[in-house]
Amino acid sequence: MNQKKELVVVALENGTVIDHIPSDKLFKVVSILGLDKLDSQITIGNNLSSKKSGLKGIIKITDKYFESSEINRIALIAPNAVLNVIKDYKVVEKQKLTLPDQVCGIIKCVNPKCVTNNQPIETKFHVVDKESINVKCHYCERMIEQEDILFNS
Numbered sequence: 683m684n685q686k687k688e689l690v691v692v693a694l695e696n697g698t699v700i701d702h703i704p705s706d707k708l709f710k711v712v713s714i715l716g717l718d719k720l721d722s723q724i725t726i727g728n729n730l731s732s733k734k735s736g737l738k739g740i741i742k743i744t745d746k747y748f749e750s751s752e753i754n755r756i757a758l759i760a761p762n763a764v765l766n767v768i769k770d771y772k773v774v775e776k777q778k779l780t781l782p783d784q785v786c787g788i789i790k791c792v793n794p795k796c797v798t799n800n801q802p803i804e805t806k807f808h809v810v811d812k813e814s815i816n817v818k819c820h821y822c823e824r825m826i827e828q829e830d831i832l833f834n835s
Contacts, residue, residue: 696770697742697744700764701766702732702740702760702762703763704735705729705739707759708726708741709728711759714755714756720746722746725742727739751788755833758785758817761779761780761813764779784808789805790832791824791826814827815827
């Protein structure tokens with residue numbers, strides 16, 4: 683007896699869906715957003731089929747809407763992700779993520795001698811390459827590639 687079974691995930695009444703996350707970046711996104719500390723219902727899917735990119739990850743979060751600093755964190759890890767804001771079971775806003783030209787206060791400089799690591803100064807980075815995600819510290823001009831980005835707590 684060969685029965686086909688499907689896993690059904692409950693539709694989101696209100697909240698946010700982060701879609702088209704590269705599978706290898708999914709748990710990094712979960713970590714940088716601190717989703718393990720939320721009391722909301724969260725559904726995480728990984729290695730799901732995608733016509734656009736082969737495999738993808740997706741995160742559904744009940745009653746959570748992201749601020750611009752959180753959206754910028756996601757964009758630094760998954761720049762092609764899509765944010766869907768859901769209200770009353772309907773997508774009311776669909777936002778393809780884009781990085782701003784500057785990112786302030788959300789990542790650390792990897793240069794231990796940088797003034798931001800030794801004085802109470804907010805970090806500021808210029809996004810040099812939005813495709814491969816390279817940023818440059820405004821203060822010490824250290825270049826940082828995506829895989830070396832460290833986020834502020």
